[in-house]
Amino acid sequence: MTPAVLAAVDQTGVDAEVIDLRWLDRASLDWDTITRSVMKTNNVLIAEQGAIGTSYGGWLADEIQRRLFDWLDAPIERVTGGEASPSISKVLERAAFASTEEVVAKLREISGERNDG
Numbered sequence: 001m002t003p004a005v006l007a008a009v010d011q012t013g014v015d016a017e018v019i020d021l022r023w024l025d026r027a028s029l030d031w032d033t034i035t036r037s038v039m040k041t042n043n044v045l046i047a048e049q050g051a052i053g054t055s056y057g058g059w060l061a062d063e064i065q066r067r068l069f070d071w072l073d074a075p076i077e078r079v080t081g082g083e084a085s086p087s088i089s090k091v092l093e094r095a096a097f098a099s100t101e102e103v104v105a106k107l108r109e110i111s112g113e114r115n116d117g
Helices: 004-013 029-040 059-069 089-094 102-112
Strands: 045-051 079-081
Touching: 004 045, 004 079, 004 102, 029 059, 045 059, 045 102, 079 102
Parallel strands: 045 079
Antiparallel strands: none
């Protein structure tokens, strides 16, 4: 999702810090970087391509909430794929995975920008 998130930040112009957590190993998460970012921005948007039901981001949001609650100005937001299993069908795959458009919409929502279409 990193390329999609970077594209969404460019499209919206939202001043955002993007942290690439591709490794997703709980033992090696860089909590110092995450903590500094939350303390600086006071907001978190977790973007992940996979479906919400099989989400690593749910655990991550919970952990950030517990560790950094006092620094959050708003609930942690998430962008995930839909309620569908990944597939070899391009149509079903698009329904299952999150994309730049979903990240753009959520960034606009978080920043207070109206999205009229």
